[in-house]
Amino acid sequence: MSGFRAPFTPEEYQRRLRLTRAAMARAELDAIFVTDPSNQSWLTGYDGWSFYVHQGVLLTMEGDPVWWGRHMDMMGGRRTCWMGWENILGYPDRYVQSTEIHPMQNLAAHLRERGLGRARIGVEMENYYYSAKAHAVLTAELPEVDWQDATALVNWQRLVKSEEEIGFIRRAARISDKVVGVALERAEPGLRKNDLVADILHAGITGEGEDWGDYPAILPLTPSGADASAAHLTWNDAPMKVGEATFFELSGCYRRYHAPLCRTVFLGTPPDAMRRAEAAQVEGIDAALDAARAGSTTGDIASAFMAVLHRHGLTREGRMGYPVGLSYPPDWGERTASIRVEDTTVLQPGMVFHFMPALWMEDWGLETTETILIGEDGPAVPFGTVARKLFAKG
Amino acid sequence: MSGFRAPFTPEEYQRRLRLTRAAMARAELDAIFVTDPSNQSWLTGYDGWSFYVHQGVLLTMEGDPVWWGRHMDMMGGRRTCWMGWENILGYPDRYVQSTEIHPMQNLAAHLRERGLGRARIGVEMENYYYSAKAHAVLTAELPEVDWQDATALVNWQRLVKSEEEIGFIRRAARISDKVVGVALERAEPGLRKNDLVADILHAGITGEGEDWGDYPAILPLTPSGADASAAHLTWNDAPMKVGEATFFELSGCYRRYHAPLCRTVFLGTPPDAMRRAEAAQVEGIDAALDAARAGSTTGDIASAFMAVLHRHGLTREGRMGYPVGLSYPPDWGERTASIRVEDTTVLQPGMVFHFMPALWMEDWGLETTETILIGEDGPAVPFGTVARKLFAKG
Numbered sequence: 001m002s003g004f005r006a007p008f009t010p011e012e013y014q015r016r017l018r019l020t021r022a023a024m025a026r027a028e029l030d031a032i033f034v035t036d037p038s039n040q041s042w043l044t045g046y047d048g049w050s051f052y053v054h055q056g057v058l059l060t061m062e063g064d065p066v067w068w069g070r071h072m073d074m075m076g077g078r079r080t081c082w083m084g085w086e087n088i089l090g091y092p093d094r095y096v097q098s099t100e101i102h103p104m105q106n107l108a109a110h111l112r113e114r115g116l117g118r119a120r121i122g123v124e125m126e127n128y129y130y131s132a133k134a135h136a137v138l139t140a141e142l143p144e145v146d147w148q149d150a151t152a153l154v155n156w157q158r159l160v161k162s163e164e165e166i167g168f169i170r171r172a173a174r175i176s177d178k179v180v181g182v183a184l185e186r187a188e189p190g191l192r193k194n195d196l197v198a199d200i201l202h203a204g205i206t207g208e209g210e211d212w213g214d215y216p217a218i219l220p221l222t223p224s225g226a227d228a229s230a231a232h233l234t235w236n237d238a239p240m241k242v243g244e245a246t247f248f249e250l251s252g253c254y255r256r257y258h259a260p261l262c263r264t265v266f267l268g269t270p271p272d273a274m275r276r277a278e279a280a281q282v283e284g285i286d287a288a289l290d291a292a293r294a295g296s297t298t299g300d301i302a303s304a305f306m307a308v309l310h311r312h313g314l315t316r317e318g319r320m321g322y323p324v325g326l327s328y329p330p331d332w333g334e335r336t337a338s339i340r341v342e343d344t345t346v347l348q349p350g351m352v353f354h355f356m357p358a359l360w361m362e363d364w365g366l367e368t369t370e371t372i373l374i375g376e377d378g379p380a381v382p383f384g385t386v387a388r389k390l391f392a393k394g
Numbered sequence: 395m396s397g398f399r400a401p402f403t404p405e406e407y408q409r410r411l412r413l414t415r416a417a418m419a420r421a422e423l424d425a426i427f428v429t430d431p432s433n434q435s436w437l438t439g440y441d442g443w444s445f446y447v448h449q450g451v452l453l454t455m456e457g458d459p460v461w462w463g464r465h466m467d468m469m470g471g472r473r474t475c476w477m478g479w480e481n482i483l484g485y486p487d488r489y490v491q492s493t494e495i496h497p498m499q500n501l502a503a504h505l506r507e508r509g510l511g512r513a514r515i516g517v518e519m520e521n522y523y524y525s526a527k528a529h530a531v532l533t534a535e536l537p538e539v540d541w542q543d544a545t546a547l548v549n550w551q552r553l554v555k556s557e558e559e560i561g562f563i564r565r566a567a568r569i570s571d572k573v574v575g576v577a578l579e580r581a582e583p584g585l586r587k588n589d590l591v592a593d594i595l596h597a598g599i600t601g602e603g604e605d606w607g608d609y610p611a612i613l614p615l616t617p618s619g620a621d622a623s624a625a626h627l628t629w630n631d632a633p634m635k636v637g638e639a640t641f642f643e644l645s646g647c648y649r650r651y652h653a654p655l656c657r658t659v660f661l662g663t664p665p666d667a668m669r670r671a672e673a674a675q676v677e678g679i680d681a682a683l684d685a686a687r688a689g690s691t692t693g694d695i696a697s698a699f700m701a702v703l704h705r706h707g708l709t710r711e712g713r714m715g716y717p718v719g720l721s722y723p724p725d726w727g728e729r730t731a732s733i734r735v736e737d738t739t740v741l742q743p744g745m746v747f748h749f750m751p752a753l754w755m756e757d758w759g760l761e762t763t764e765t766i767l768i769g770e771d772g773p774a775v776p777f778g779t780v781a782r783k784l785f786a787k788g
Contacts, residue, residue, distance in 0.1 A: 047627070047628070048624070048626040048627050048628065049612060049613065049615060049626045049627075049628050050625075050626040051724055052522070052612075052724040072625045072626075072712060072754070073624070075623050075625070075754075076624035076625070076626055076627050078624075079620075079621065079624055080627070093711055093712035096712075096713065096732075097716075097732060123526070125525065125526040125527035125530065126525050126526075126527035126528075127525055127526075128446070128522045128523060128525070129522060130526050131519065131522070131524060131525070131526065132517070132519040132520075132521075132524050132525065132528065132529035133519035133543070134520075134526065135526035135529075136519065149527070151527065192606065194599050194600065194601060194606040194607055194608075195599075195600055197599050198596045198597075198598075198599040198600045198607070199596070201592070201595045201596065201599060202592045202593070203592075204592075205588050205589075205591050205629075206589055206592045207588060207631075210631075212586065212630060212631035214588075214628070214629075215628065218443060219443065219609045221443060226473075227473065229469050230442070230467070230469035230470035230472075231444070231466045231467065231469070231470070232442040232443045232444040232466075232467055233441070233443075233470050233473065234441070234442065234443050234608070234609065235599075235608075236606065237601075237604075237606035317486075317487055318487035318490075319487060319490065322491075329723050329724060330443070330445055330446040330723060330724075333491075335491050338490075338491060360466070360469075
């Protein structure tokens with residue numbers, strides 16, 4: 001075991017393998033090959049900015065997982081995975097972005113060698129890092145394999161967090177508090193948005209005391225005014241203006257774990273419509289947290305919020321949250337359950353969601369959100385400590 | 395035309411459409427659907443952190459391109475694309491991460507409506523943002539379409555940069571100079587690596603004067619000591635140490651354009667082996683820049699470097715560069731030509747490469763790189779101005 005850098009205890013990784021193998025058994029799979037960097041890291045500890053080339057983790061029903069990637073990244077695998085070096089495999093550089101040979105041919109050879117040439121194998125069909133081409137090459141190379149779609153099979157095992165993971169999320173949340181605090185404090189008329197973002201990232205990566213900051217899976221989203229009606233615009237150099245709301249969609253990150261936290265600041269006196277939306281949003285969040293109890297469902301959280309919103313004469317569409325924890329770009333959501341009215345996921349203690357009932361209007365946006373922990377009993381508890389309101393300055 | 399925010403002139407976008415359509419004609423395609431965010435942005439100006447859901451650009455042989463994405467991101471499309479709003483299409487939020495319906499069903503309906511139900515359509519089979527599932531759903535929905543692999547079709551059109559684009563890369567390069575300068579200046583024994591990265595990102599996003607910093611498509615890679623033998627490790631809180639080399643793989647970014655620049659710093663007195671490698675590397679870069687002339691090939695660049703390296707008794711494997719320009723995470727390379735001995739791409743004026751003949755040894759790494767412009771005649775010219783050497787401090 002190299003293991004000196006994987007962030008969790010051996011017991012924690014064994015817990016993860018047990019959960020995953022139970023899901024594999026239910027799906028009658030002999031093996032899975034996972035390309036989602038979050039799933040790779042959750043199973044093996046692997047951590048590196050190498051997901052832009054083909055790589056993944058092979059897990060069968062026995063033995064340690066195998067990390068497979070570019071030869072150059074084997075060194076990173078040896079330094080971050082908990083498994084022995086014999087379980088870190090690399091393919092030669094000539095496979096990288098070649099139009100003649102494909103890394104999946106190399107993987108196929110490994111699968112054959114391991115007696116998996118006629119096995120039932122799950123792959124993550126819906127994942128950023130498993131291209132249409134990768135699937136086409138792999139299935140052509142191994143025509144006798146019974147390929148199954150195992151999208152989100154591992155992700156679902158990540159839904160209930162261990163105590164170790166919750167500890168990481170608490171550290172991330174302290175960084176989130178700091179980062180949102182810096183954004184609210186620094187915001188002022190005339191400040192270029194990129195200068196604000198520079199301070200936000202600096203605060204996040206400096207971290208909080210011993211808790212050093214890792215890169216968040218989504219970079220700061222901080223649109224102002226009418227731009228704030230567009231949910232995913234990144235920054236430019238436009239100066240902040242009196243009379244405009246700016247929302248901060250931010251997260252601290254501690255060793256790849258996230259605790260997103262959003263707040264909105266208005267420079268000047270917010271219009272009545274925004275204040276009314278704020279009142280509805282804050283009351284709705286209270287109701288939603290109260291509904292977010294073990295035994296209830298994700299749909300119950302959404303319905304509790306929507307009931308308050310409707311009572312205030314407002315409406316919204318779309319989902320309002322998702323589980324969070326370990327993540328890599330381009331998304332910090334876990335892509336399993338959704339907090340939306342029609343979702344029926346039963347809440348269990350240890351689940352962690354980013355509850356984000358943002359209100360996006362025609363010409364402004366209001367984001368006030370919390371990362372919440374489902375408890376043994378009682379309402380969900382937010383990880384953050386920043387006041388839950390629309391901040392007005394000046 | 396909304397167009398108030400797309401960064402280039404209408405003529406520049408028309409140039410891009412012409413080049414792309416000529417390539418489509420050569421491949422006898424009626425249409426392409428591109429999901430690579432860089433290709434989307436290059437064709438339409440679209441810019442937002444929304445690539446974690448399905449979206450793309452449809453281009454036929456006539457008319458303006460069509461941007462298609464999540465309904466929520468239509469607002470971002472209207473604010474960043476140059477086309478009229480009728481060419482910005484959105485699918486409802488219920489398609490997002492649903493296990494029952496898939497966004498590609500919505501796209502398929504649009505293709506049918508536009509008379510493309512039996513057309514010959516190119517898709518980017520090898521792309522982070524075109525999943526195996528997306529392709530499976532799209533092809534099942536439109537069985538009479540003649541699907542073709544158009545991976546890199548648009549990317550190849552991006553290889554020769556316009557004057558406007560070179561101007562953007564120059565701005566990015568000024569930011570790169572600043573960022574590498576900050577890294578070299580701040581590096582000292584005892585400094586936590588995350589604190590150094592915080593300063594690096596702060597410098598990059600603040601930018602240089604009026605040239606504000608955008609987020610680089612790869613976050614800072616700054617490994618030290620033995621970690622530096624692992625090419626793609628990100629940072630942690632380990633303090634910098636006397637006796638260790640740290641390489642900085644960094645890029646400024648100006649409106650999504652990159653000019654990567656890497657340098658290495660050694661705290662203390664570098665060992666002789668590293669100094670010898672430095673001498674070979676620097677001499678090799680000179681030889682390679684001299685070989686990087688219009689009419690020669692990418693392979694010639696690599697061979698010129700390798701000849702010097704061999705003369706110094708050193709060797710290396712793997713490619714040593716790639717074209718750069720417009721990019722989104724997770725990679726700032728354009729994924730077309732490669733600077734490697736066997737690559738035969740003919741160099742043309744206006745091509746821009748990140749030439750990165752890094753030397754990764756067993757227990758240290760030495761990165762000295764340049765982003766270079768192929769000129770009308772004469773050797774390639776680096777965009778950066780930082781001295782080309784191994785920096786030693788203390």
